[in-house]
Structure formats: structure tokens, C-alpha cells
Amino acid sequence: MQFELLKTDAGCAARLGLLSTPRGDVETPTFMPVGTQATVKSATPEQVAESGARILLANAYHLHLRPGEEIVAAQGGLHRFMNWPHPIITDSGGYQVFSLPNVQVDDAGVRFRMEKGGQPVELTPEKAIAIQQKLGADVMMAFDECVSYPAPYEAAKTAMERTVDWARRCRESWTNPEQALFGIVQGSTYPDLRRECAERIAELELSGIAVGGLSVGEGLDTMREVLAFTVPHLPEDRPRYLMGVGLPEDILAAVELGIDMSDCVIPTKYARTGVIFTQVGRLRVMNNDYRKDRFPPDTACRCYTCENYTRAYLHHLFHAGEIFGQTLATIHNIAFYMNLMADIRQAIRGDRFPAFKAEFLERYLREGKKRRRVG
Numbered sequence: 611m612q613f614e615l616l617k618t619d620a621g622c623a624a625r626l627g628l629l630s631t632p633r634g635d636v637e638t639p640t641f642m643p644v645g646t647q648a649t650v651k652s653a654t655p656e657q658v659a660e661s662g663a664r665i666l667l668a669n670a671y672h673l674h675l676r677p678g679e680e681i682v683a684a685q686g687g688l689h690r691f692m693n694w695p696h697p698i699i700t701d702s703g704g705y706q707v708f709s710l711p712n713v714q715v716d717d718a719g720v721r722f723r724m725e726k727g728g729q730p731v732e733l734t735p736e737k738a739i740a741i742q743q744k745l746g747a748d749v750m751m752a753f754d755e756c757v758s759y760p761a762p763y764e765a766a767k768t769a770m771e772r773t774v775d776w777a778r779r780c781r782e783s784w785t786n787p788e789q790a791l792f793g794i795v796q797g798s799t800y801p802d803l804r805r806e807c808a809e810r811i812a813e814l815e816l817s818g819i820a821v822g823g824l825s826v827g828e829g830l831d832t833m834r835e836v837l838a839f840t841v842p843h844l845p846e847d848r849p850r851y852l853m854g855v856g857l858p859e860d861i862l863a864a865v866e867l868g869i870d871m872s873d874c875v876i877p878t879k880y881a882r883t884g885v886i887f888t889q890v891g892r893l894r895v896m897n898n899d900y901r902k903d904r905f906p907p908d909t910a911c912r913c914y915t916c917e918n919y920t921r922a923y924l925h926h927l928f929h930a931g932e933i934f935g936q937t938l939a940t941i942h943n944i945a946f947y948m949n950l951m952a953d954i955r956q957a958i959r960g961d962r963f964p965a966f967k968a969e970f971l972e973r974y975l976r977e978g979k980k981r982r983r984v985g
């Protein structure tokens with residue numbers, strides 16, 4: 611995998627880049643829809659790709675538990691298994707493991723019992739890499755310890771030290787040069803820990819660096835603050851990936867501070883409850899306002915859903931409990947995020963990202979507020 615930094619916006623730290631992988635190029639800043647269980651819920655891979663997505667996030671921990679990486683490998687690897695020919699990044703599962711109850715952690719790794727069945731499971735940095743190599747991810751994530759928010763300083767420091775040591779062990783287990791490996795920066799909300807972690811992870815010279823441990827309930831202002839004192843310590847020449855973020859306003863804030871990639875379940879998860887993203891804010895399609903509405907979900911969108919269906923039709927499908935409603939909303943929400951990222955890249959290309967961001971948010975938040983007052 612190669613990363614080329616094409617330019618930085620003249621008015622802020624926003625960056626335009628190109629990730630080249632054996633399975634195709636990805637323009638950055640990019641957003642990655644989430645396919646935890648080797649599927650983007652309710653949409654076919656063709657629909658996801660047609661909405662503009664060119665890289666997906668799957669979860670190595672979930673796929674290890676079920677169906678198991680041996681089965682995926684025997685089916686020709688993750689790309690063949692899920693019929694997605696474009697790049698895939700796999701999360702190592704650190705985040706998921708640490709949110710389980712009764713997890714035992716020490717320097718060797720973690721042990722826990724599966725929610726169902728109760729068999730003991732052990733994950734170590736070496737095992738996390740072995741799983742991701744078997745799955746055949748284009749980008750593998752190092753195994754890290756993610757502390758919850760807020761975290762006491764000593765706990766955040768211990769987790770940060772462990773995250774650095776585990777990234778080193780991941781690097782030593784990494785044998786396939788066709789697959790990229792990203793390290794993860796932890797350190798909670800503490801500037802000295804974030805800085806030390808960023809510098810020590812950078813020394814490992816991995817393919818890219820992720821900022822983890824955000825979007826865990828700290829809120830947009832704190833996230834922005836942490837990014838502002840973390841990102842300057844990340845190497846210029848590597849892609850920077852903000853994990854698990856977020857809403858359009860969060861993504862704009864992250865891009866402005868120099869983030870190149872992000873992923874989140876929000877567009878697809880919201881879609882399945884009938885929440886549609888539009889240029890003028892979020893729209894809850896089940897509201898009675900839309901019962902007879904003849905407009906497309908987003909009048910500024912040209913996706914399959916908006917070209918062919920009305921708000922009234924989506925309103926009907928969601929009220930009737932028809933799964934096609936979820937599919938149509940998912941197609942649109944992915945397209946909305948992909949269009950946003952394309953607009954962001956265009957703005958950086960023209961050195962006008964700060965103005966673009968202000969205009970977008972003015973329209974998106976103002977109309978959204980007005981609608982929430984009505985609805």
C-alpha cells in the first residue's frame with residue numbers, strides 16, 4: 611500500500627491524498643462504511659459500491675468468533691467470501707473486547723468469555739495479526755487497549771504503554787507485505803500520553819496511524835481538542851485514520867485538523883431506523899409530515915433511491931415494516947456520506963475547505979433545527 615499526500619489546504623490542516631492498494635485506489639479524505647459481519651447490513655456489495663464507497667471496514671474479532679478465519683480463508687478469503695472486490699480494512703477487535711464485561715487484561719493479551727456459549731477466548735497481538743492475515747484484509751489494525759471515557763491518568767498511561775508494546779509485537783508477527791498494518795494511538799484525553807504514544811508508534815514505521823479511543827462519549831468539543839494536540843505528532847507521510855467517527859459535523863472537524871480516513875456505523879445504522887441524511891439536516895421519514903410528500907428523500911442527491919422513490923414511499927415502507935425501506939435508506943445514506951467526502955476533497959483541491967465547512971454546516975444545522983422544532 612502506498613500513500614501519496616497530494617496537497618494541504620492553504621487555510622487549515624485538511625489534506626488531499628491518494629491511497630493505492632493492490633485492489634484499487636482510494637482518494638482521501640475518505641469515509642468507510644462498516645461491514646462488521648462481512649456485510650454492510652441490508653445492502654448488496656453492488657449497491658454499496660454504486661453509492662460511491664471504495665473501501666469497507668470489517669471486524670476481525672467478530673469474524674474470528676463466527677464463522678472463524680479458517681472458514682473464510684478456505685472460501686478464498688474475505689473479499690471472495692463477501693463478494694467485495696475493493697479494499698477492506700479489518701479492525702483487530704480491541705475496541706469490542708474492552709467493552710465486554712469481565713475481561714481479564716495483562717501484558718500478554720486479553721481473556722474473556724463469549725457472550726453466547728461461554729467458551730473462553732484469548733486474544734493477543736500475535737493472534738490478532740494471524741486472524742487478519744488469514745482473512746486477507748488489505749489493511750490490518752494493530753491490537754490495542756482502548757480505555758473508556760473518562761479514564762484516570764494512571765489507567766490511561768498503562769493502556770498507552772501496552773498499546774505501544776502490542777503494536778511492536780503486531781509488527782513482528784506481520785509477514786505478508788501485500789497487507790498493510792496501521793498502528794493505533796491511545797492516551798485518552800491527556801496531551802502528554804497522546805504525544806508520547808504518537809511518537810513511539812511513528813518509530814515503528816507502520817503503513818499508517820490511527821487515532822483510537824475517541825467517539826467514546828467525550829463529545830465533539832473534547833474530540834476536537836484531543837485531535838488538535840495529537841495530529842501534529844503524527845507523521846506527515848502516512849495516512850491518518852480516526853476510528854469510529856461519526857456524524858457529518860464530526861467528520862468535517864476531523865478533516866480540518868488533518869485526518870484522512872474515518873469509519874462509522876452511523877449512516878447505515880440510522881438508515882435502518884428511517885433517519886435520512888440530507889443537505890438540510892436529518893429527516894425522520896416515519897414522521898407524518900412525509901406521508902404524502904412527493905419529493906425524493908434528498909432533493910440534492912442523485913443516488914438510486916433519490917432518483918426513483920419519494921419520501922411518501924419510504925414513509926410507507928417503514929410503517930409497513932418492509933425491509934426494502936432499510937435498503938433504500940442505506941443506499942441513500944452511504945451516497946450522502948460519499949458525496950460529502952467528494953465535496954470535501956473538491957474544496958481542499960481549491961484551497962477553500964474552511965469556507966466549504968462553514969457553508970455546509972450553516973445549511974445543514976440551521977434547517978435541521980427548524981425541522982426538529984416542527985417535527
Ligand SMILES: [Zn+2]
Pocket residue numbers: 907908911912913914915916917941942943945946
Ligand atoms: Zn440519495
